[in-house]
Amino acid sequence: MTIHSSRENHGSDWTRRRFLQGLGQGVAAGAVSGAGLDAARTAQAEETPVEGRVRHRQLGKTGLSVSEIGYGGHSWSYRRVPDGDGYRRVTIDEAVEMIAAGLDMGVNFFDSCTPELESTIPGEALRRLKRRDEAVICVRPSHRMKGVEADKKEVYQWTEDRLRMWQIDCIDVLLLSNVANVTPQSGYWDMSYSIEAIDKLKQQGKIRFAGFGSHFEPKWFFVAFQKFAAHFDVCSMPYNIRHRVAEAVMPAAQQAGLGVITIKPFARGSLLANRDLAGADANLPGKMIAFVLENSAVDVCLCGFHTIQQMKMNFSGSWMRLSPEDHARLQQLAAATPVLRGEHAWLEKGWCYA
Ligand SMILES: NC(=O)c1ccc[n+]([C@@H]2O[C@H](COP(=O)([O-])OP(=O)(O)OC[C@H]3O[C@@H](n4cnc5c(N)ncnc54)[C@H](OP(=O)(O)O)[C@@H]3O)[C@@H](O)[C@H]2O)c1
Numbered sequence: 001m002t003i004h005s006s007r008e009n010h011g012s013d014w015t016r017r018r019f020l021q022g023l024g025q026g027v028a029a030g031a032v033s034g035a036g037l038d039a040a041r042t043a044q045a046e047e048t049p050v051e052g053r054v055r056h057r058q059l060g061k062t063g064l065s066v067s068e069i070g071y072g073g074h075s076w077s078y079r080r081v082p083d084g085d086g087y088r089r090v091t092i093d094e095a096v097e098m099i100a101a102g103l104d105m106g107v108n109f110f111d112s113c114t115p116e117l118e119s120t121i122p123g124e125a126l127r128r129l130k131r132r133d134e135a136v137i138c139v140r141p142s143h144r145m146k147g148v149e150a151d152k153k154e155v156y157q158w159t160e161d162r163l164r165m166w167q168i169d170c171i172d173v174l175l176l177s178n179v180a181n182v183t184p185q186s187g188y189w190d191m192s193y194s195i196e197a198i199d200k201l202k203q204q205g206k207i208r209f210a211g212f213g214s215h216f217e218p219k220w221f222f223v224a225f226q227k228f229a230a231h232f233d234v235c236s237m238p239y240n241i242r243h244r245v246a247e248a249v250m251p252a253a254q255q256a257g258l259g260v261i262t263i264k265p266f267a268r269g270s271l272l273a274n275r276d277l278a279g280a281d282a283n284l285p286g287k288m289i290a291f292v293l294e295n296s297a298v299d300v301c302l303c304g305f306h307t308i309q310q311m312k313m314n315f316s317g318s319w320m321r322l323s324p325e326d327h328a329r330l331q332q333l334a335a336a337t338p339v340l341r342g343e344h345a346w347l348e349k350g351w352c353y354a
Contacts, residue, residue: 060259
């Protein structure tokens with residue numbers, strides 16, 4: 001399987017070249033050639049798809065075998081389940097049903113962000129199901145990289161809180177994350193104190209692996225790869241049919257020895273809004289995930305969903321294969337999606353070539 005930058009179906013070549021020129025020659029060379037791709041991981045991505053089974057990939061150098069599609073944490077915390085005239089959250093009983101069905105399909109990677117429900121709901125569901133051992137649990141201490149001594153205390157506290165909320169003794173992956181302008185005085189990427197905390201937490205057996213990512217602009221990933229990659233195992237960035245700058249970042253992540261976890265395959269639902277998902281575009285969610293998974297640099301694609309039906313649609317991306325017509329349709333939809341504003345404007349600003 002080839003990486004996207006070498007596929008002819010991908011448009012925006014002139015904007016991609018312009019972007020790469022802006023990043024510098026070294027990065028551009030990696031992005032264009034796909035250098036750093038690991039043969040074993042590429043072969044793994046070629047594993048024959050089986051309907052109803054979500055395939056696994058190796059998570060970077062961690063040695064963890066993870067489902068190539070993972071449970072997005074927002075699935076449990078956002079009020080998005082249709083309920084009469086309004087919306088409600090997924091209940092714990094629904095979460096138990098969804099997580100049992102997902103585990104049976106092979107899905108073992110769980111992400112969790114700031115809202116407590118993103119840890120407490122799946123944590124309780126796994127306890128009830130007695131299936132914690134099957135799960136790979138990832139937590140994201142958000143906005144804890146201010147480049148000051150106090151970062152350590154915050155990372156320790158966050159870890160203790162999440163261990164309790166998930167009802168576990170050890171976190172599999174701890175992902176540092178910030179958003180732009182949280183710490184303008186020290187730069188978003190000053191991870192030095194957080195790294196000290198991570199090293200100690202590893203020694204204490206409270207976390208196994210660590211990474212960083214999320215809302216940063218792409219250029220800061222390259223800075224972090226150079227300065228901090230040796231301390232980390234994975235990184236996380238947005239990637240979908242519209243927001244494709246990650247195609248230039250992922251080869252550099254691989255060269256830095258980091259696994260790749262992607263987020264926002266539907267640009268927080270905006271790529272699916274107003275589509276005929278009960279009719280002509282019934283398979284669209286799976287196809288959008290299949291697009292992400294065609295890129296062999298991706299280890300896990302995290303997606304949000306709010307019903308078991310949505311979840312199963314999304315997981316079908318693991319066994320779906322895209323035709324040239326599918327690619328053309330996805331490109332058409334990507335171009336036709338209105339520019340994101342407000343809370344998700346950061347995706348357009350940094351992660352879209354156009
Ligand atoms: N701080 C961070 O580091 C950070 C930031 C962002 C995301 N993440 C992680 O990445 C995960 C994925 O991102 P995300 O959840 O924000 O965005 P996403 O997966 O791109 O989009 C999720 C939204 O897409 C819609 N959707 C999903 N499946 C659907 C289906 N089958 N049919 C119709 N609509 C469907 C729903 O929209 P509606 O709500 O409109 O129904 C859902 O809320 C998160 O859950 C989180 O774990 C981490």
